[in-house]
Amino acid sequence: AKGYLARAESLDVTDSAAINALAQALPALDILVCNAGIVTNTPAEHMTDEEWDNVININLTGIFKTCRGFARQMLDAGRGSIINIGSMSGQIVNVPQPQCHYNASKAGVHHLTKSLAVEWAQRHIRVNAVAPTYIETPLLKNLENQDHLVNQWLDMTPAKRMGQAHEIASIVQFLASDASSLITGSIITADAGYTCI
Template sequence: MNILEQFRLDDKVAIVTGGAMGLGQAMATALAQAGANIVIADIREDVAEATATTIRETEQVKTTALKVDVTNPEDVQKMVDDVVEEYGKIDILINNAGMTINEKAEDMTYEQWNKVINLNLNGVFLVAQAVGRQMIEQGYGSIVNTSSMSGIIANKPQEQCSYNASKAGVIMLTKSLAMEWSKYNIKVNTIAPGYMKTELTKPFFEQGGAMIDDWMGFTPMGRPGLPEELGGIVVYLASDASSFAQGSVFTIDGGYTAL
């Protein structure tokens, strides 16, 4: 098949968790531009609905918004059941919902630790497992987990040990699932973004200061990434173009982890 045609996602069905805003929204939009129908699965129902509507109207694909807490096994199973009922299959999962808490390791409460691990690692496992079971039944699928460069390096200067540990866990979970599910024709890969300028982080970058100087000083390209700069890698990993990519970590970080 022609190489550009291999990137097309026409009639594919993609679930994007945490897809209502930020990086998830940008990845959902990129998948839709490649032709995929999109399910925005997010804990914030109103924002998920608005994002799904915008993508449907601008990209001319089918979209659905579902209220899902990815840390709740019942919500996650209902999401899979609802998508299969509506679309008949799940081709692509972008397992992306995540959060961070900045706190010194010596001051972090067990509750703070658990909150981050529960969303970033347990949530990613729960969704991968439920969607993976469906993909095993189908005999195909592509899963892209959102890790972070923080799964590879410890950021400076902010203290965020639970986040870093959770994202390192996502990388090893990805490799483990790739090992187990290759035989079912399921690809499992992970992306590890660096500092990205989303709506949430934009004010920090615009304000500047010592922390931003540190962040950009360690980024050879000297600038944050834009959410849409994840579009290429996510369409590649979701599509047939990445047919031999398996269990891999794709850093998209302006060179941060190259130092």
């Protein structure tokens, strides 16, 4: 309606060749948002190697591969803003659900964000991350024991509410824009106060 062109592409963020091929097929991006992620709830002592590897490969390695693949052209162009979706789980340990692989992957996303920001700062690429609380999405509705979990999360949240997708999108929009031109290597926590207590 506004005259913009949009296209959708399917991409496996664990496949470096596919990422590189798509990056080379597109003009240099001004904005990259890395948002792929999964989680399962399995106690550490019962977690299989495959379950650990799958979460780490998608949530952390996938972000690295995507940043690397698309940043090459950004670096050549001398401009760009990359926004990674981390989690408050990269700063705290969630309870009651057991998810050590997810927490570790998101802590890795935060440190990867800072590392890339430092490497690319002088080449005019900004790299930041958003660390959301629990967000009300369709995925949440499919959780086992959902009502009990949500009630416990709300008890631990000072604002006594969960987040909405548009609230995270507005932070991404800010980080993508020139309004945040001095910000790089930052992790913006959007958690209704959850990590304060």
